[in-house]
Amino acid sequence: MLQTTAALIVFLFPLAYSPGPGNLFFAANAARFGFAATVPANAGYHLATWVVTAAIGLGFVTAMDQAPQLFAALKTAGSLYVLWLAWKLVRAGALEGAQQARAASFTDGAVLLVLNPKAYVIIALMFSQFLAPAEAPRLWPVLLITTIFTLNNLLAFSAWALAGGSIAKLFQTPGGARWLNLLFGAVLAAVAIWMLLT
Known part of the structure; x- marks a missing residue:
């Protein structure tokens, strides 16, 4: 099992650390x-990751195969x-939003994972490579x-x-914060378009 774990980590490394949504x-x-403000969203995202991954590993992928329109939605x-x-x-940023803006929440993180079909594809691919079809019991693997x-x-x-x-330390003034919001808002918008088109 140690060899499989090492191979799994090598497989996952470029997928996890390369730029993505x-x-x-x-x-x-x-x-x-x-x-520190990202911790709640990070917790939400990864709790959802664990639940969704376990569900796919235990058979959810079969349901997705039977309902491809769910993937598109x-x-x-x-x-x-x-x-x-x-x-x-x-x-x-446009509203001078230091007081009005808020960091992503636990729920935002969870929703981001649940509504990211690319994650489902990677998870299904991972199980197809590292979970033997006839392995029993399947729960622990x-x-x-x-x-x-x-x-x-x-x-x-x-x-x-x-x-x-x-x-963030480079952007301490209100003007800098405005440009930071615009820059990273544009990055997130580009990510959204990329998710939609690929």
């Missing part, structure tokens, strides 16, 4: 509000949700893979948030 979302929030809903978060960030996947993502997103938090 999740890491850019947390980097943008940390840049605007600081690293999640893809659209997820893109629109990230676009909405980007609009809130941009608008906060699924829970182990789920936990490794979740912790790996948590570390990656925290690293991106730390990088974003260090950027």
